[in-house]
Amino acid sequence: MSGQPKPSTFQLTSAAVTNHQRICREHYRLTLNCPDFxxxxxxxxVQLSPETIPQLDDCDRHTGDGYGSDQETSLSTPALPFLPRAFSIGGLRRRGANCEIDVIYRVVGVATEWMATLRLGQHISVLGPLGQAFPIIQEKPKAFLVGGGVGIPPLLWLAEALTNAGIAATALIGSTTKELLPLEHAGNPAPCEQAAEARLTSTEFAQANTPVIISTDDGSFGFKGNVVEAFQAHTRVNSIDQSRTVVYTCGPERMMQGVSEFCAQSNYECYICMERSMACGVGTCQSCVVTLRSQGPRNWRYALCCTEGPIFASSQIIWE
Ligand SMILES: Cc1cc2nc3c(=O)[nH]c(=O)nc-3n(C[C@H](O)[C@H](O)[C@H](O)COP(=O)(O)OP(=O)(O)OC[C@H]3O[C@@H](n4cnc5c(N)ncnc54)[C@H](O)[C@@H]3O)c2cc1C
Ligand code: FES
Known part of the structure; x- marks a missing residue:
């Protein structure tokens, strides 16, 4: 978390798709077998990209609306070349030399449209693992995980790690509407006008024994309001010792800024997962700067999100 990031040992792997499921209207879970990860x-x-560069006849064959829909396509290459895209590791399982990782993504553009066409057994390029991890703070036995949209995947894996470390986590998960929640629900969320009680209603978080509070902006599921409001409401009606609690957040930048500001006002230690466009992911291209507070002659400095981040203490960030 300091200016001296721990270098990660990464490699470029040819990974096979071992599972690929649609989870909700726009989100998919992709499982990749990455040998020797x-x-x-x-x-x-990880940084994901196709193994082959599209040829002109591939581009001609691309029909435009096939990607991201249920329409079958035989293409293993995307319609257009693109730089690798970064995806948080949403889960990891090792069996001998095999290592399976989960990625959860939302279809928004060229790379994720290509990903939505991937079939079982197809191979893609995976560069990783990259970047710094969330710190696990043993002195703080309570944690809140506050996430929205494609910020949820790293929190799923973090929930598992916190439970294994004996830290009691509660997840607060927000979305604009029920149909865009990338989670399976084993039951209705608690009646939660005040977001008072977290329950084991999300199948994925329940596997990590982590209760959740769900919020939707339109009130179609759970607490009506955004996830920052749900977090504020939950902490208002429950007695929480801030000095023994840590907050982790990942999601849209405005949401993380709201969480960070609330944590600063309420004296919670908070860590965020920043998102930047990352052309290389390994500190070479300088495309991913984040502005941090600094003790130097200037009171700010640039950090590379890919190597010093993507995890930062929220107190370090100068929001733009
Ligand atoms: C460290 C890190 C972790 C990430 N983890 C994930 C992850 O777990 N899952 C995931 O889906 N993405 C994740 N991203 C974002 C991912 O790298 C891609 O930028 C994103 O999926 C869009 O790629 P694309 O080529 O499909 O869209 P592009 O063609 O690059 O973008 C198309 C349009 O969609 C907009 N857009 C980009 N991202 C989003 C978004 N999330 N929601 C709405 N609009 C968007 C762009 O501004 C642009 O206007 C992560 C990024 C970083 C840096
Ligand atoms: S993505 Fe290239 S330096 Fe960070």
Whole structure:
């Protein structure tokens, strides 16, 4: 978390798709078998790209609306070339030399449209594990995980790591509407006008024994309001010792800024997972700067999100 990031041991792997499921209207879970994947911890990410560069006849065959829909396509290459894209590791399982990682993504553009076409057994390029992990703070036995949209995947894996470390986590998960929640629900959320009680209603978080509070902006599921409001409401009606609690957040930048500001006002230690466009992911291209507070002659400095981040203490960030 200092200016001297721990270098990660990463490699470029040819990974086979072993599972690929649609989870909700726009989110998919992709499972990749990455042989000899290095040591990795929650918060770290991978850079994904096709193994082959599209040829002109591939572009001609691309029909435009096939990607991201249920329409079958035989293409293993995308319609257009693109730089690798970063995806948080949403889960990791090792069996001997095999290592399976989960990525949860939302279809928004060229790379994720290509990913939505991937079939079982197809191979793609995976560079990783990259970046710094969320710190696990043993002195703080309580944690809140506050996430929205594609910020949820790293929190799923973090929930598992916190439970294994004996830290009691509660997840607060927000979305604009029920249909865009990338989670399976084993039951209705608690009646939660005040977001008072977290329950084991999300199948994925329940596997990590982590209760959740769900919020939707339109009130179609759980607490009506955004996830920052749900977090504020929950802490208002429950007695929480801030000095023994840590907050982790990942999601849209405005949401993380709201969480960070509330944590600063309420004296919670808070860590965020920053998102930047990352052309290389390994500190070479300088495309991913984040502005941090600094003790130097200027009171700010640039950090590379890919190597010094993507996890930062929220108190370090100068929001733009
Ligand atoms: C460390 C890190 C971890 C990340 N983890 C994940 C992850 O777990 N899952 C995931 O889906 N993405 C994740 N991303 C974002 C991912 O790298 C891609 O930027 C994103 O999926 C869009 O790629 P694309 O090529 O499909 O869209 P592009 O063609 O690059 O973008 C198309 C349009 O969509 C907009 N857009 C980009 N991202 C989003 C978004 N999330 N929601 C709405 N609009 C968007 C862009 O501004 C642009 O206007 C992560 C990024 C970083 C840096
Ligand atoms: S993505 Fe290239 S330096 Fe960070």
């Amino acid at each position: 290095g040591d990795a911890r929650p918060g770290q990410f």
